[in-house]
Amino acid sequence: MFKLSDEGINFVKKELARYETKRSAIIPCLYRVQKENDGWVSPESVSYLSELMELPEAWINEVLNFYTMFNKKPVGKLHVQVCNNISCCMLGARELTDHLCKTFNVKPEEISEDGKITISKVECLGSCDTAPMMQINDDYHENLTPGSAEKIIKGMLNGN
Amino acid sequence: MPKITLNGKSIEVADGITIIEAYKQLDEPIAHYCWHPGLTIAGVCRLCVVEIEGNPRLQIACNTVVQDGMVVNNNSEKVKTAVKWGLDFHLINHPLDCPICDQAGECELQNQYMEFGKYDPEMAEHKVKKRKVVDLGERIVLDTERCILCSRCVRFTNEVSKTNELGIFNRGDRSEVGTFEDKPLNNKYSVNTVDICPVGALTSKDFRFRQRVWYLKDKPSICTGCSTGCSVNVYYNEEGIFRLKPRFNKDVNGYWMCDEGRDIYKHINKENRMVRGRYKKDGAWCSTLPLETAKKAGEKLRTYSADQIAVLVTGQYTNEELDVFVNYAVNKLGTKNIFHWKNNPDGWNEFDGLLLRGDKNPNSKGLQKVLQKHTVGGEWKDLVNQIDKFKAVVVAGPENLQAYPDLKEKIGTLARLECVVWATADDNIAFEGLMDFTYLIPQKTSVEKSGHFTNYNGLEQKVDVVTTLLSDSLNLEETVELLVGESVDMSQREKEDMHVMKKNYFTTERGRL
Numbered sequence: 136m137f138k139l140s141d142e143g144i145n146f147v148k149k150e151l152a153r154y155e156t157k158r159s160a161i162i163p164c165l166y167r168v169q170k171e172n173d174g175w176v177s178p179e180s181v182s183y184l185s186e187l188m189e190l191p192e193a194w195i196n197e198v199l200n201f202y203t204m205f206n207k208k209p210v211g212k213l214h215v216q217v218c219n220n221i222s223c224c225m226l227g228a229r230e231l232t233d234h235l236c237k238t239f240n241v242k243p244e245e246i247s248e249d250g251k252i253t254i255s256k257v258e259c260l261g262s263c264d265t266a267p268m269m270q271i272n273d274d275y276h277e278n279l280t281p282g283s284a285e286k287i288i289k290g291m292l293n294g295n
Numbered sequence: 296m297p298k299i300t301l302n303g304k305s306i307e308v309a310d311g312i313t314i315i316e317a318y319k320q321l322d323e324p325i326a327h328y329c330w331h332p333g334l335t336i337a338g339v340c341r342l343c344v345v346e347i348e349g350n351p352r353l354q355i356a357c358n359t360v361v362q363d364g365m366v367v368n369n370n371s372e373k374v375k376t377a378v379k380w381g382l383d384f385h386l387i388n389h390p391l392d393c394p395i396c397d398q399a400g401e402c403e404l405q406n407q408y409m410e411f412g413k414y415d416p417e418m419a420e421h422k423v424k425k426r427k428v429v430d431l432g433e434r435i436v437l438d439t440e441r442c443i444l445c446s447r448c449v450r451f452t453n454e455v456s457k458t459n460e461l462g463i464f465n466r467g468d469r470s471e472v473g474t475f476e477d478k479p480l481n482n483k484y485s486v487n488t489v490d491i492c493p494v495g496a497l498t499s500k501d502f503r504f505r506q507r508v509w510y511l512k513d514k515p516s517i518c519t520g521c522s523t524g525c526s527v528n529v530y531y532n533e534e535g536i537f538r539l540k541p542r543f544n545k546d547v548n549g550y551w552m553c554d555e556g557r558d559i560y561k562h563i564n565k566e567n568r569m570v571r572g573r574y575k576k577d578g579a580w581c582s583t584l585p586l587e588t589a590k591k592a593g594e595k596l597r598t599y600s601a602d603q604i605a606v607l608v609t610g611q612y613t614n615e616e617l618d619v620f621v622n623y624a625v626n627k628l629g630t631k632n633i634f635h636w637k638n639n640p641d642g643w644n645e646f647d648g649l650l651l652r653g654d655k656n657p658n659s660k661g662l663q664k665v666l667q668k669h670t671v672g673g674e675w676k677d678l679v680n681q682i683d684k685f686k687a688v689v690v691a692g693p694e695n696l697q698a699y700p701d702l703k704e705k706i707g708t709l710a711r712l713e714c715v716v717w718a719t720a721d722d723n724i725a726f727e728g729l730m731d732f733t734y735l736i737p738q739k740t741s742v743e744k745s746g747h748f749t750n751y752n753g754l755e756q757k758v759d760v761v762t763t764l765l766s767d768s769l770n771l772e773e774t775v776e777l778l779v780g781e782s783v784d785m786s787q788r789e790k791e792d793m794h795v796m797k798k799n800y801f802t803t804e805r806g807r808l
């Protein structure tokens with residue numbers, strides 16, 4: 136059963152007090168849940184959050200399903216999001232994604248067997264000037280080539 | 296009071312109303328889905344667009360408040376084209392399964408398309424597939440493909456039932472209405488979402504695939520499920536009653552009714568009814584016509600002296616019936632021992648804040664008034680306290696036996712008496728527990744008679760004959776007349792009943808052509 140840490144609970148309370156309506160606090164609270172729930176938001180955690188925030192589950196689910204930045208399925212420890220929008224694709228983002236999937240033996244959007252990595256294609260991350268680029272967990276990695284991207288990820292996997 | 300011109304007709308309307316409400320007042324046709332008079336404004340369907348003079352763009356009528364001197368129309372080519380295209384967009388992902396859709400015949404999408412549609416669709420793309428036949432609990436089935444995302448049902452659960460189960464999930468053309476993790480939509484008012492759904496996305500489990508709506512006729516009546524007395528339309532044909540839907544009544548129920556009330560048609564239909572009169576003789580049941588049973592019961596009853604007879608009455612009969620019944624009991628049977636049988640004395644005054652009340656009788660107020668007039672009336676417990684005093688009891692029993700869960704227990708108590716005369720519309724296995732000299736007299740139900748019900752608030756509401764299901768059952772007035780030995784002329788009534796039945800038959804026959 137998922138539960139937020141004490142700090143997390145305090146965070147939610149603070150966010151609730153911050154806005155005019157409780158509904159406005161859903162996005163920051165979902166981010167917090169995602170952070171504390173290994174990178175994804177499970178149905179149980181939505182129920183938990185609904186109790187904590189005293190909001191209907193459906194309202195939280197509406198927000199959760201609308202935004203792609205919330206993961207509805209479990210992800211690996213490293214969540215590699217490769218931008219697949221126009222600028223990045225023109226500079227080889229699709230090939231980059233295929234290369235990474237092949238190298239780390241994982242299908243797009245799926246979690247690797249050892250649970251360490253998920254590679255997903257996402258829409259524009261707003262960094263077109265440094266295309267192609269990817270986001271690993273919270274950080275941007277820019278001006279990539281298949282080789283440099285592989286090196287970055289390998290370094291992080293070994294560092295873990 | 297602002298004066299406005301709609302489609303060339305001038306009208307004076309109340310301050311602060313919207314253009315669409317003005318259109319409704321004028322009874323001018325205007326296309327719309329998401330707007331519902333009982334809910335807040337969403338403005339999502341964009342079909343109610345109108346042209347306002349001096350305004351360069353089309354505006355939606357549901358969210359534009361009238362102003363003095365406004366000149367509005369919705370019959371210009373500009374508006375017509377906008378509505379046509381709007382409808383075409385609504386239909387991009389709407390499946391073409393009308394032949395197997397339960398909503399067909401009362402579908403807003405069909406109706407609006409007939410009136411305002413483009414008739415020459417230009418959408419060649421594949422439709423987005425979504426989930427069909429999603430089970431949403433005891434009463435509702437959801438088809439997310441058919442949904443046009445008007446959000447009426449979502450607003451209903453947020454604003455009226457205040458249970459907040461429904462939401463619109465995902466986005467773009469993958470948006471779909473649903474509950475969190477497909478949790479059941481089991482609130483007490485859930486079927487209202489089916490009523491307000493303009494398409495076949497939400498359908499009622501109880502009604503779906505049982506009858507095509509064009510084989511049904513509807514007539515206004517009053518729900519007898521509890522003392523609120525919601526206004527309803529009863530949908531029926533010659534096979535019986537198929538459903539109840541709320542009818543707008545601003546003094547009682549607004550646009551809504553509860554799920555429990557929708558079930559009352561079940562006890563009215565033939566399969567649950569007491570069809571023949573029955574009496575018990577030497578331990579065996581004999582059946583005769585209702586009229587004969589009542590006569591036999593009267594003969595037996597009149598062998599007792601007045602103070603040996605108790606009368607038990609429920610608030611499930613019309614004012615007119617109760618007036619005669621109590622009057623005859625007091626003046627002709629001569630008994631003052633009249634008791635008011637309540638379904639649940641403990642939860643009698645319960646109220647859920649919206650419509651549902653603990654008093655499950657349509658006319659308890661009316662009964663109390665009649666009892667007061669004759670200064671009689673005790674409770675069930677008073678009857679039990681002095682039960683040894685009595686030899687016979689006349690019961691004007693509940694029409695809706697489901698509302699009286701302790702029926703079996705009560706019958707057990709009454710079986711201690713020598714003679715039981717019971718007027719009942721429904722049959723029940725519990726009646727088997729009664730002894731010799733029991734007379735069960737079949738009664739008409741609320742949809743088969745006319746009269747008045749007085750609701751919890753003292754509001755008197757008229758009910759009329761909707762249909763006749765069992766033509767030889769009696770009403771309470773006739774029953775008590777027969778009990779005291781008067782004769783009742785049934786021939787006239789039979790003629791009337793036949794007339795009603797024939798008329799029903801004719802209407803449904805016509806529908807089949």
